[in-house]
Amino acid sequence: MLTLTLSAFAAEASGTDPSVVLLQYGAIGAFTVVLLAFAASAIKRERERADRAEEQLRELHTLMRTDVIPVLVKVSEGFARVTDTLADAAAALRERR
Secondary structure (H helix, E strand, C coil): CHHHHHHHHHHHHHCCCHHHHHHCCCHHHHHHHHHHHHHHHHHHHHHHHHHHHHHHHHHHHHHHHHHHHHHHHHHHHHHHHHHHHHHHHHHHHHHHC
């Protein structure tokens, strides 16, 4: 395994394609090339997925700031007014007794 790594490093240093160097090892080299290709495609796919998720998160934050939060503020103000009105009504009922 160390020889395989050193050969790939030597190939990179000399400017040749590492897959050519790996293929000289036969089945193990071919398997390594396929595995490296799969790993590269998986990394690319996951990066694209993460980028899409980040964009969706940005859109959700924008929606929350522009639409949801102002409505929640109005609702909480309404609840405060209702609470005050109920407290006034309860006080008026107590005074009548």
